Amino acid sequence: MMHEAFLSELKSIAGERYVITDPREIDPFVTDHRARYRGTALAVVKPASTQDVSRIVAACVQAGIAVVPQGGNTGLCGAATPLSGKSAIVMRLDRMNRIRAISPAEETVTVEAGCILAEIQAAAAREGLLFPLSLGAEGSCQIGGNIGTNAGGISVLRYGNMRQLVLGLEVVLPDGTVLDSLRRLRKDNAGYDLKQLFIGAEGTLGIVTAAALKLFPAVRSRSVALMQIASVEDALKMFSRARQTFGERISSIEIIGSSYLDFVLRYVQGTVMPFAQKAPWYLLLEAGDTLPESDVGAAMENLLAQAFEDKLVSDATIAASLAQEEAIWKLRHGVTGEFKLAGKTMSHDSSVPVAQQPEFTARIERDILRAYPDANVMMVGHIGDGNIHVVVLFPHERFPDAQSYEAASDIIDAIIDGIVTTIGGSITAEHGVGTSYRKRLAASKSGPELTLMKSIKRLLDPAGLMNPGKIFLDADAR
Amino acid sequence: MMHEAFLSELKSIAGERYVITDPREIDPFVTDHRARYRGTALAVVKPASTQDVSRIVAACVQAGIAVVPQGGNTGLCGAATPLSGKSAIVMRLDRMNRIRAISPAEETVTVEAGCILAEIQAAAAREGLLFPLSLGAEGSCQIGGNIGTNAGGISVLRYGNMRQLVLGLEVVLPDGTVLDSLRRLRKDNAGYDLKQLFIGAEGTLGIVTAAALKLFPAVRSRSVALMQIASVEDALKMFSRARQTFGERISSIEIIGSSYLDFVLRYVQGTVMPFAQKAPWYLLLEAGDTLPESDVGAAMENLLAQAFEDKLVSDATIAASLAQEEAIWKLRHGVTGEFKLAGKTMSHDSSVPVAQQPEFTARIERDILRAYPDANVMMVGHIGDGNIHVVVLFPHERFPDAQSYEAASDIIDAIIDGIVTTIGGSITAEHGVGTSYRKRLAASKSGPELTLMKSIKRLLDPAGLMNPGKIFLDADAR
Numbered sequence: 016m017m018h019e020a021f022l023s024e025l026k027s028i029a030g031e032r033y034v035i036t037d038p039r040e041i042d043p044f045v046t047d048h049r050a051r052y053r054g055t056a057l058a059v060v061k062p063a064s065t066q067d068v069s070r071i072v073a074a075c076v077q078a079g080i081a082v083v084p085q086g087g088n089t090g091l092c093g094a095a096t097p098l099s100g101k102s103a104i105v106m107r108l109d110r111m112n113r114i115r116a117i118s119p120a121e122e123t124v125t126v127e128a129g130c131i132l133a134e135i136q137a138a139a140a141r142e143g144l145l146f147p148l149s150l151g152a153e154g155s156c157q158i159g160g161n162i163g164t165n166a167g168g169i170s171v172l173r174y175g176n177m178r179q180l181v182l183g184l185e186v187v188l189p190d191g192t193v194l195d196s197l198r199r200l201r202k203d204n205a206g207y208d209l210k211q212l213f214i215g216a217e218g219t220l221g222i223v224t225a226a227a228l229k230l231f232p233a234v235r236s237r238s239v240a241l242m243q244i245a246s247v248e249d250a251l252k253m254f255s256r257a258r259q260t261f262g263e264r265i266s267s268i269e270i271i272g273s274s275y276l277d278f279v280l281r282y283v284q285g286t287v288m289p290f291a292q293k294a295p296w297y298l299l300l301e302a303g304d305t306l307p308e309s310d311v312g313a314a315m316e317n318l319l320a321q322a323f324e325d326k327l328v329s330d331a332t333i334a335a336s337l338a339q340e341e342a343i344w345k346l347r348h349g350v351t352g353e354f355k356l357a358g359k360t361m362s363h364d365s366s367v368p369v370a371q372q373p374e375f376t377a378r379i380e381r382d383i384l385r386a387y388p389d390a391n392v393m394m395v396g397h398i399g400d401g402n403i404h405v406v407v408l409f410p411h412e413r414f415p416d417a418q419s420y421e422a423a424s425d426i427i428d429a430i431i432d433g434i435v436t437t438i439g440g441s442i443t444a445e446h447g448v449g450t451s452y453r454k455r456l457a458a459s460k461s462g463p464e465l466t467l468m469k470s471i472k473r474l475l476d477p478a479g480l481m482n483p484g485k486i487f488l489d490a491d492a493r
Numbered sequence: 494m495m496h497e498a499f500l501s502e503l504k505s506i507a508g509e510r511y512v513i514t515d516p517r518e519i520d521p522f523v524t525d526h527r528a529r530y531r532g533t534a535l536a537v538v539k540p541a542s543t544q545d546v547s548r549i550v551a552a553c554v555q556a557g558i559a560v561v562p563q564g565g566n567t568g569l570c571g572a573a574t575p576l577s578g579k580s581a582i583v584m585r586l587d588r589m590n591r592i593r594a595i596s597p598a599e600e601t602v603t604v605e606a607g608c609i610l611a612e613i614q615a616a617a618a619r620e621g622l623l624f625p626l627s628l629g630a631e632g633s634c635q636i637g638g639n640i641g642t643n644a645g646g647i648s649v650l651r652y653g654n655m656r657q658l659v660l661g662l663e664v665v666l667p668d669g670t671v672l673d674s675l676r677r678l679r680k681d682n683a684g685y686d687l688k689q690l691f692i693g694a695e696g697t698l699g700i701v702t703a704a705a706l707k708l709f710p711a712v713r714s715r716s717v718a719l720m721q722i723a724s725v726e727d728a729l730k731m732f733s734r735a736r737q738t739f740g741e742r743i744s745s746i747e748i749i750g751s752s753y754l755d756f757v758l759r760y761v762q763g764t765v766m767p768f769a770q771k772a773p774w775y776l777l778l779e780a781g782d783t784l785p786e787s788d789v790g791a792a793m794e795n796l797l798a799q800a801f802e803d804k805l806v807s808d809a810t811i812a813a814s815l816a817q818e819e820a821i822w823k824l825r826h827g828v829t830g831e832f833k834l835a836g837k838t839m840s841h842d843s844s845v846p847v848a849q850q851p852e853f854t855a856r857i858e859r860d861i862l863r864a865y866p867d868a869n870v871m872m873v874g875h876i877g878d879g880n881i882h883v884v885v886l887f888p889h890e891r892f893p894d895a896q897s898y899e900a901a902s903d904i905i906d907a908i909i910d911g912i913v914t915t916i917g918g919s920i921t922a923e924h925g926v927g928t929s930y931r932k933r934l935a936a937s938k939s940g941p942e943l944t945l946m947k948s949i950k951r952l953l954d955p956a957g958l959m960n961p962g963k964i965f966l967d968a969d970a971r
Contacts, residue, residue, distance in 0.1 A: 120729060120848040121879075122736075167680050176680060179657055194941045199846040201878040202645050202654060203919035204693055206926060206934055206964055207946045211689035215682055232740040251598060258600075262710040262783025263741060305740025368677040370598040400679040401599075441681035448684060456684055463672045467953075468685045474952050475945075486684055 018057055018102075021078045025060050025104070028070045033061040033110070044105045047096045048089055049355075052450060054097035056083070059105045065185060065193055065224040068106070072222065073191030075104065081480045082106050084218035086160020087131065089152035091362070092449025094164065094217040098484045106222060108159055114138050115225065122230040123182060123199045128159025128223050135228070144230040147174035151348055159223045165215030167445030169267040172399035174231060176445065177214060183227035184210040189220070189476040199227045212471070217447055218482040220475045234266065234303035238315040239340040242322070242331040243294030247373040249327055250298050250398055254369075256327075260318045261302040264311065265399065269347050271297040272376075272394035275406070279346055282353040286345050289332045298328075298398070299347055301340075347395065354406065359414055361407045361424050365435045366444030369401040375438055379405055382430045387423065389413070402444040405431060432458060448486045456486070496535055496580075499556045503538050503582070506548045511539040511588070522583045525574045526567055527833075530928060532575035534561070537583045543663060543671055543702040546584070550700065551669030553582065559958045560584050562696035564638020565609065567630035569840070570927025572642065572695040576962045584700060586637055592616050593703065600708040601660060601677045606637025606701050613706070622708040625652035629826055640701045643693030645923030647745040650877035652709060654923065655692060661705035662688040667698070667954040677705045690949070695925050696960040698953045712744065712781030716793040717818040720800070720809040721772035725851040727805055728776050728876055734805075738796045739780040742789065743877065747825050749775040750854075750872035753884070757824055760831040764823050767810045776806075776876070777825055825873065832884065837892055839885045839902050843913045844922030847879040853916055857883055860908045865901065867891070880922040883909060910936060926964045934964070 025034045035041055036058045044059045046052065057080065062068045075082050081103035085095040097103040108129035115125040119142045126135055132153040139146040148161060150168030160166075162184070166177045174180065183198040196210050213221055244250050250270050257265055273295050280286050302311045315333055322328040334340040354360045367375045376394055383392050389409070396403035407427055414420035432442050432455055442459045443452045457465060469487060503512045513519055514536045522537045524530070535558065540546045553560050559581035563573040575581040586607035593603040597620045604613055610631040617624040626639060628646035638644075640662070644655045652658065661676040674688050691699055722728050728748050735743055751773050758764050780789045793811055800806040812818040832838045845853045854872055861870050867887070874881035885905055892898035910920050910933055920937045921930045935943060947965060 118846070118848055120733060121846055123846070165682050165686070167682075171680060175653075175657065178686070179653065188941065188945075192941045194945065195939055196942060198917055198919070200844050200917075200919050200922070201847070202649060202844045202875075202880045202922035204643050204645075204923055204925045205919045205921045205930070205937055206942070207949060208643070208656070208689065208693055209942060209945055211686065215686055232736055255598060258710055260784075306738075366678050366680045368596075368599055368601070369679065370596055397680075402680045439676055439678075441676070441678050441683045443683045444678070444680035445682055447682045452683070459683055461673055463666070463670045464674060464684070464687060467666075467672065467687055470952055471685060471949075474948055 021074065021080060022058060024074050025058060025071060028067050028074065029060050029062045033063070035059040044085060044088065044107065045097055047093050049091065052093035052096040054099050055101070056097045056103050056105045059107060061107050061110050063110045065187065068108070068187045068222055068224050069191045069193050071106065072187050072189070075480060076190060076478060079478070079480070080104060081483050082222070083482050084159070084163065084222045086128070086157035086163065087152065087155045089156045090160065090164060090449060091446045092443070092451040094447055094449030094482070094485050095160065096450070101483065108157065108224065111224065117142060119144060121199060123227055124230055125197065125199065125225065125227045126158055127225050128157065128162070130158045132156050132158055132161060139230050140233065143233055145233045146228065146230055148177060148180060158226060162214055162223045162226055163216065163218050164447040167397070167400070167402065169269065169397065171397065172268065173263060173266050178211070180229050181210060181214055181226055182229055184213055184223055185225040186213050186221045186223050189478070189481045194221070197225055197227055212475070215447070217449060217485050219472060219486050220481060232305040235305055235307040236309045236311050237301065237303040238311040239299070239301045239334040239343050240315055240319060240331055241289060241343045241346070242298045242300070242319065243290055243329045244296045244298050244327070245329065246295065247376050250296055251370065251372065252327055253298055253322060254398055256318060256322065257300055257302070260314050261311070264302045264304050265300070266303045267299065267301040268397070268399040269299040270394070270396055270398040270403070271299065271347060274391055275393040275395045276346060278357065278393055278408070279350055282357055283345065283350060287342065289343070290330050292330070294329055299343060354408065357408060358411050359409045359420055361427050363405040363431050364402070364444050364446040365405065365431060365440055365442060366400065366402040367435065367438045367440035369399070371438050372398060372401060372403060375434060375440070376403060378434045379431060382434065383407060383427060386426060386430060400444070401440070428455060435459070450485060453486060453488050499552065499558060500536060502552045503536060503549060506545050506552065507538050507540045511541070513537040522563060522566065522585065523575055525571050527569065530571035530574040532577050533579070534575045534581050534583045537585060539585045539588050541588045543665065546586070546665045546700055546702050547669045547671050549584065550665050550667070553958060554668060554956060557956070557958070558582060559961050560700070561960050562637070562641065562700045564606070564635035564641065565630065565633040567634040568638065568642060568927060569924045570921070570929040572925050572927030572960070572963050573638065574928070579961060586635065586702065589702065595620060597622060599677060601705055602708055603675065603677065603703065603705045604636055605703050606635065606640070608636045610634050610636055610639060617708050618711065621711055623711045624706065624708055626655060626658060636704060637701045640692055640704055641694065641696050642925040645875070645878070645880065647747065647875065649875065650746065651741060651744050656689070658707050659688060659692055659704055660707055662691055662701055663703040664691050664699045664701050667956070667959045672699070675703055675705055690953070693925070695927060695963050697950060697964050698959060710783040713783055713785040714787045714789050715779065715781040716789040717777070717779045717812040717821050718793050718797060718809055719767060719821045719824070720776045720778070720797065721768055721807045722774045722776050722805070723772065723807065725774065725854050728774055729848065729850065730805055731776055731800060732876055734796060734800065735778055735780070738792050739789070742780045742782050743778070744781045745777065745779040746875070746877040747777040748874055748876040748881070749777065749825060752869055753871035753873045754824060756835065756871055756886070757828055760835055761823065761828060765820065767821070768808050770808070772807055777821060832886065835886060836889050837887045837898055839905050841883040841909050842880070842922050842924040843883065843909060843918055843920060844878065844880040845913065845916045845918035847877070849916050850876060850879060850881060853912060853918070854881060856912045857909060860912065861885060861905060864904060864908060878922070879918070906933060913937070928963060931964060931966050
């Protein structure tokens, strides 16, 4: 009854057709894209403007109903999926997808939060510039979600993560106030840098509605290589040499474990092993220069020839065409769907200090195999950022029921978290906390850190209505 | 009496000789380096460790005495100078000047807050790496102060400001708790990024005691040029061309107004005009490549030859030696002392969106000269960041007393702030707020921004003892 009036109010703000209440239509928006989380919502609401977002949030506060902001719904931690049994709406900014302004002279673009990442990349490219955030979901994720999760991806070493790319933000606060910090300034030390609060806060402190972003000179000459390598130590040596050769021109440097590559070759259509033999590790290196006349290809050849001579690399291939570049990148990307077909997986997103990756990977493999000798421990990641994704795969039949899977998953979480914490790493490097990591967050951060995080949450959202139950367990945050 | 016991406690923590109470010895620490602000302090305390900082802060809380953290005391806004008549101590971290660790493989350095900036630069250079923060005071400013003020300088376009260079922080909170977020991680999305709160907070939310910082590949080939240019529009066109030529290799691009250069040539010893004639504007461009074999010099020559042909530049000089590079940079740097000799000055630190600098500079000059036809309006700044410093100079005898100077200063502040705010800029781009800008902050930020800043201050420092009266006027923040 009360909800009827509330829903009418939403409809009067957003328009009848933009307040979805049919359970079948709601379903995709209350399920995460890996179908691991499923929640409930009174409605999915699609406002057309910042002012409407503000009015909807105010209406939610009035009615005591929670707001779950959702971007492209491509997150991996359940941050954009409402909990079950809590009165909540899902807020989608799909209609707020305008590029408000783009300035080549300033190298800035101002966008609404519902813009698809790939469309921002394309808008920058049309001006001869680069928006460097790049990740698997770029064709469907929205920039608001990228900001809310402080997205990482394959170009962080060179350009920083999402946080480094934001110049200004417009945010609707948990009480409905519009915080307009949408300045396009490279330097601004007039008081606290408030926008930092909302980047990576997963919508728990407010809803990002627009952003001013940095652009960069486009990369105009490029070289992509794949190498076979004996160990993570050697991969770090190659990283160091690549740094000497290319300096800041390393766009991506990715490490791929042997079992991960085997998996990709077996399950991902159209992939081809470019080498005659196998190796324990593979290193994907992409270098790019903003100058078209720069011969990064020749530099890559010299780098690899020397490494081959010094026995640092056992074999290597340099892409000679765009198609070959794509074929190499295909060995790295796009397996989330295939994991499901292949068996039961447990995925992790750890980071450690860059130099400690040999220790990290060795201990991970040893300790997981000690606990589960039949596990397939796959590793792949951004070696320049110290960010290794560990994916543990079991055959479908290994766990007869959800409980046994969850029990094993908890044990493997504990193994990985223990190692990460000992080495001074992070249990979630780029995916965020969402619902997946909230129990484990407490174990990985110090008491004063957790206390301060929770008091910030309480300060901005005293009613606890902004994406409740995310990052912190509900009772914790209140 | 109460203070006796308090001072004894400080001595028992830091050691007798590290608690300075003699007014003559205290004097330099309660005066800012331009001698515009002078405050009072019960003592200057120099703790040896984070633990000692924590104990001292706890003792201050117990006694209700304020803490003013001070780095190298080189700030330009009075942020490190205690107020008068308030019971306060000045906290100096001079003894905490160890480089705790440096890792070439990780490209990180972990330092205590009392480290001098130039010593961190030198430590990085010894490893063949670069710590890119660079500013006039680098020989005496401390990294803790650089972090507290989110320092900018001449390399922000390429490497970001201080905020972008921090990976992790150790902070003593206003209640004495040590917040250990000293992780050396390139990616960490495990909850809110707390360190962002303390960067640029000018010690109002806690005391930074140590930091993990990013290093970069060193620049190994370099070219420095000075050009004569007709207008700020043309300077932006040159910036755009330089971007096409050098991409991310532009280390610095600085604009110098004619009257500023005249001033430098007249007052700064050892400076020489490198051109036969004057021009309205000068552009200093430094490009640098991490590869020694890269011919940035030839690229610079081509860039300037083409610009000369297109009449974008009327004359130019390229440094042919380190001495010539330094001679060019000398025309840009190091005049703060000389201003005092030359007359009465009013200095500003504005930023606007990069493309709006022509409008900004034109309006500034027009409106100030309209109000004060005898003013010498000098401009110099970081054109790649949209950060122009306006310095208004009057003869010594122009203002017979402090009141008349202050009255004129207020009028000029109002002129500049009005223009900055209309254009969507910042009244303090890199210097911070301190005491200088706190009145004007209120006019330049929106209500919701100010409200949120103040609630964060109250949340972290409910007793209002951390650097009180800075950023916010005292009554405001409580």
